[in-house]
Amino acid sequence: MTFLLWILAVVLVVAGIVSIVRGQLLWGIVLIVVGLLVGPGGVSIFT
Incomplete structure (x- = not known):
């Protein structure tokens, strides 16, 4: 889950x-x- 959130965040920022x-x-x-x-x-909210 954490990894997916980071991937989504990177895509949004790019x-x-x-x-x-x-x-x-x-x-x-x-x-x-x-x-x-x-x-x-x-990540801090969901973990």
Whole structure:
């Protein structure tokens, strides 16, 4: 479960960075924040 949350977090953060590069600043920031919440935050919540 922890490994899946980290994978999801990495995907979200990378998608956020790609969105920022493509000019969608707000959507990119949202994806990065959600990725950080799912990654370290989600791991600490679920374990």
